[in-house]
Amino acid sequence: MQPRLVALAGAFALGLAATPLAAQDADTVVATVGGTEITIGHMIVARQTLPRQYQQLPDEVLFPGLLDQLIQQNALAQSLEDPTKATQLTIENQRTGLLAGEALGMAGQDAVTEEAIETAYEDRYAEAEPSTEYNASHILVETEEEAQSLIGQIDEGADFAELAREHSTGPSGPDGGALGWFGAGMMVPEFEEAVMALEAGEVSPPVQTQFGWHVVKLNETRMADAPPLEEVRAEIAEELRQQAVEARIAEVVEQADITRAEIDVDPAILSDLSLVAE
Structure with missing residues (x-):
């Protein structure tokens, strides 16, 4: 905030002191530019449009700069004869x-x-009615062959979570493929169908979705109220x-008197x- 603005605001504030605070409202005039009044209401709504960091400034710091901005803004607007x-x-x-x-x-x-x-x-x-929720993990890879190879390793005793951390291309990979709890309708249909067909602890055959090929493990289910x-x-x-x-x-569109011009317009215009x- 420039020193001259602070000084201007200080002098202006002295002028306002003669007006009882109880009489000041949104219509109270704080400046006039070429006959156009700037009110406290103008300043209040202008403050709301400022970036957050400026809105957080103390009122006594913000007031003079905001008033000066509105004065300049009005002066410039009035100087433009033909916008x-x-x-x-x-x-x-x-x-x-x-x-x-x-x-x-x-x-x-x-x-x-x-x-x-x-x-x-x-x-x-x-x-x-209480609904079923599922807790599952998955490993996402690019090809069916990769998925099938991972299933073979799991069948031989490999740890599912470790394989997910090593091979999964999905965002849950670093978490061992854990997806947490979810209900019906929260996953893509192919994935959801595969999960619902599993028993707790069971691993699915390769499942293809728009994201790639999944190896899915159902960890547990629960009934959610x-x-x-x-x-x-x-x-x-x-x-x-x-x-x-x-x-x-x-409602308002139906009630409004609307007429669309019957002319052909090239969208490129x-x-x-x-x-x-x-």
Whole structure:
């Protein structure tokens, strides 16, 4: 922060001292540039757009620099008598984008209530039967021949985890091929089918998936009850939010008076920046 800005802010703050704190709100004017008012509200929202490291600065340090930035920004904007068409269109897009974002944010926020979360949890898990979860390990290689060779070594007494560390090309290799616990639908179909066909401690024949060839070992299974609400609260809240957002989009689009121009447009025109350069 430059010393002259701090001094400017100090002098400005003395001027504000005459205004009772209780009377200051988002509409309180802190500066005027060419007749355009800069308010505390402008400063508050401008702060939210700053990089995180600047937002963490103390208020007394941030205030003068932010005020100076808005003064300069307004002065420069007013000096531009004829902005390009690209700038004008960008402003329009940003305005509608901000308003649309606020509309969707409100829709999502209204949908995520404690009652809605609890209802969604009950609907999903109240009558859910305990499900089987699997704990498995695998060795991922490029060819079926490699997989078959590893199975032969395992049959002869080689340690599965050691072979995985030595040969597996998958991210679980360094962990001995351990995949941890997972339920139905969490693995690709071919892999899941192979796991479900195994008994605990058994090793599969070579299994081909989009990732390569697997040697799979089922370590153990367990029956999993419904998770507690707190464990899935964030997931349910996000689902409710997304459902509300999608429903709101569909609703407003259906209600809006929309007319699509019946003209043929070459998609390549999107790259013609000369159309918005003036």
